[in-house]
Amino acid sequence: MWVIGGGLAGCEAALQLALAGEQVTLWEQRPVFMPPDHATHGLAELVCSNSLKNNAHDSGHGLIKEELRRLGSVLMACADATAIPAGAALAVDREAFSRAVEACIAAAGVKLVRERCEQLPPGKGIVAMGPLGQGAIADQLTDWMGQRHFYDAAAPVITDESIDKSQVFTASRHGKGGDYLNLPLSKDQYLAFRQSLLEAPKAPVHGFEDKAVFEGCLPVEVLAARGEDTLRYGPLKPVGLIDPATGTQPYAVVQLRREDARGSLWNLVGFQTRLTFGAQKRIFGALPGLADAEFARYGVMHRNTFFATPGKLTRGLRIKGRDVWLAGQITGGEGYLAAMATGLVAARSLLADLRGKPEPDYTAQTMTGALAAYISGHVGDYQPMAPNFGIVEPPGGKVPKALRGGYLADRALYHIEHMAPEWAFDVKQKLGGAL
Secondary structure (H helix, E strand, C coil): CCEECCCCCHHHHHHHHHHHHCEEEEEEECCCCCCCCCCCCCCCCCCCCCCCEECCCCCCCHHHHHHHHHCCCCCHHHHHCCCCCCCCCECHHHHHHHHHHHHHHHHHCEEEEECCCCCCCCCCCCEEECCCCCCCHHHHHHHCCCCCEEEEEEECCEEEHCHHHEEEEEECCHHHHCCCCEECHHHHHHCCCCCCCCCCCCCCCCCCCCHHEEHHCCHHHHHHHCCCCCCCCCCCCCCCCCCCCHHHCCCCEEEEEEEECCCCEECCCCCCCCHHHHHHHHHHHCCCCCCCCCCEEEEEEEEEEECCCCCEECCCCEEEECEEECCCCCHCCCCCCHHHHHHHHHHHHHHHHCCCCCCCCCCCCCHHHHHHHHHHCCCCCCCEEEHHHHHHCCCCCCCCHHHHHHHHHHHHHHHHHCCCCCCCHHHHHHHHCCC
């Protein structure tokens, strides 16, 4: 049994197979070959952010996290074990998370091969090689699946000691925790900031058109160009935040989120960008409290690849007519949570095949099942999709809007509790010593 790719999807898949009693070889090309979007050799490296989004069950990201916990996701257990304060969101210490996953891989007896896999191994297995996959395997999948591209973007990270704390306040929206740094902007400051973004030089991204930018990860300067108030209703929204210096809600707010457990690094939330490094230092440095900001990482853009999967995969993410399953961003599942979910779905599907059983049916009434259904059967222009209630099967009757999220979450978790296959396991019982 083999899995190609040591990211979140590949590690989840390998662990699911190994803990079900299968002999598994996990191929990871780093450090022999380092893709441009990676900075470490660690398994399950979180490249762009340490945030795994909202924890509330009545949100798409919160629901899929709870589904994964109940389905026995090892990586969700690792995330919970390495969590750091982040208000209503789940954020992890990125290095500690990677170490926890590596410890689980070792404890589960997965054979880790640190080489670039040049061709599909014999037998059945899962390809989760990541969104920048290259080489003969990527070419083979392209022949089978077809290929598409989209942009992905990472926000800048600044050091804690370089922030002027006298100009910021600590709070989370609506008082849910107090773990974000908030930079309040007056109307004049906001308009000046937006104008700077419109006029700033952008780094070239060769070979792609702006229309290919993934809508869920738009650069801050693209949002600025869409209208005067677009940023204020997006990443700079002030709703639910009161500046203690004035006792009022600011006109706009820039939020900074912890990048590590110590709070030594902070991420500019929603500031993914392709501005030149010089423009980033000048424009972001003009924000309140950031005049002396030290950038540990500037915002960048890179190309990601995904395959045209609808109609070519089963709901268990198996390539139809072949002994190969897909998982991760190459399926068009967007984000770290989708990576975990597709890794688990592919592995459980493969296990079912080995045992002569039908693929587990999570149903489109669960977030996990809805994501698999979207990946395998979306009709129309196929674009990457993150977990959200828009892809979940709607309620059978009328449900008030204010109650809809809670209703869909309760319904989904009921299904999850009643469909877990017999080879599901308790993560802490199996791997408690590694977490």
